[in-house]
Amino acid sequence: MKTLIEAMKERTSTLKAELKYLQVTLQNLRSMPTADDLKSEVGTLQREVTDLRSRLEPLRSGDVKPISAEGKQKVQMEAKKMQGLWIARKRWSKEFFEAVADGLGGDVNLKDLKVSYTHPFIV
Secondary structure (H helix, E strand, O other): OHHHHHHHHHHHHHHHHHHHHHHHHHHHHHHOOOHHHHHHHHHHHHHHHHHHHHHHHHHHHOOOOOOOHHHHHHHHHHHHHHHHHHHHHHHHHHHHHHHHHHHHOOOOOHHHHOOOOOOOOOO
């Protein structure tokens, strides 16, 4: 009788371990996308590739209409405006972090605060 109880306890622990393994496997399988989801995503990506290729074809063939001087000037003015905004924001950011550094006291370097003052458009 004792051996039967021990065998049953051992079998129970084995089955519990197997159950836990199977539950983890099931959870992993449920978290993965289904075949239908993947087919849908592949279809979407194929349509996107087709669209991008159709947009790229005129560029490759050289049938692109050049930008007018007006359009070019408009884009340049917009870029200059954005650059002005960037400079203003850079100044405000610098003033803010200098105020934070003053508030912290001591010799706090702006580099210690992980501040970067590089221009995002100029490499």
